[in-house]
Amino acid sequence: MCAALAAAGADAAVTLCVSDRPAAPLTFPDHEGQAQYLVRSAVRAAGAEPQFVVLPWRRCIESVKAGQVDGVLGVQAFQAYRDFVRFPLKNGVPDRALSLGVDTWVVVTTADSGVSWDGKALLGANSPVSYPAGVNVVRQALDALAIRNADSAKMALQLMHMLKAERYQAVVIRESDARGFLAQDEFKSLRILAPSFLVSDAYLVFSNEYAQSNPAVVQATWEAIRRIRATREWMELAPSLAK
Template identity: 30%
Template sequence: MPFALRSIALAVTMAAPLALAQAAGAPLKFCYEDIPQAPWTMPDGTGLNIELLKRAARITGDQINFVARPWKRCEEETRTGVIDAMVGPSDNPRRRTYSRPPTKADGSQDPERAMYRDHVDLYLRVDSAASWDGKTLVNPRKLVVAQRGYYIVDMLQARGQTVIDTPKTAEEGLRLLAAGSADVAVLMGRDAENLLKEDPRFLGRVVLAKQPFATFDFHLMVGNKAYDKEPKRFEAIWNAIAKVRATADYQRLEQPLVRQHEHD
């Protein structure tokens, strides 16, 4: 190859990564909760959601910086534009005021581009007068323990319940329930299920209701400030999430972990 052609080829080769980075835009900052939410996210930056987004970013060419935050801070920094997106919340009217999930043409959330689907469990204090059949919550004391910053707090309040939302973790929620602060707790994640089986503080004091309190699709919720600036970029990331979830390789990774937690 003549020298001039070699020089041109070398210049093109060296410019390609730079062009890709410029096309992808500046690095993105995504926050996730700083407490364990196995198998989806863990405080050390592992979990299925993180792996899913890393694989999606390889498709789109984006660079993503993941930061762990207390959930209320994660929401506030997404609202103000410090954070570009939140990893794994559910869609609800309050969050729609400052962020958005992937949506269909009619504006409703798009489950095909969600990160995952999971349920929220309800726990009862043994020997209390409270019960839950999947539809009707009988709770004479009207006190429910839930973790702060979650949409389930709004849902419970809409049912006329007084919510004790001081707990940050499922362990704190179970401890309050076992101590008699309330007869009902509605807790996110699978950690509470595992604690119920393994921790002697809760054995014989707390039971898991047979029916979940609610089931949600969980999304990459993008802040309005970030989305309005680069809508095509985030649509591409949501599309890439759907593509990764459909691959046999990711399903092989996801299914054993999800199955493990569903049957523990």
């Protein structure tokens, strides 16, 4: 690390928000996932010290917008947030090489819902398709397909209960959540439609205020994420952080 960067970042705390909803394999509210490990290591490599706070997702977004936290882990919807946070960009779009990993979303239905998904069109849904509250990347994908949608529940488990009670014909939730639920007897009557509905890169983003005040730390953190993800040590460690 160069002396100037060390001086700029040394002993400086970087407050970073993590959702209170599990987002396997990236973040968890009660233990360290892949993204938390990557960010902790990368921020320290940049000469600063990360401090994670756990909040509801919408409060994470509101807090970074207001400058109350310095950044947020796992942000995906570039178009929704680009005006008030800094993404690592290349040619005007988020640089996938600097992401924390991918988040995979799937459609879950009842066996007799009549809903089908071929990767291009979601057919047969006569009621809105629901998804966890505040997940803009899923809302944008559904809007792009002109599919009525609603974010009527905070947690994926609530959506599964609503689906089983036939309040919805289909919901979109994280694949890791869906597979965990379908392994339980209670939800064995439900099914995951293939292929995946959405595979989205997730990023560490910084508030505009923090990025303007600490550009060297921000850039060094993103570059460290790239370096760490390319190491053999990371390849071996990542599976153990996925649950």
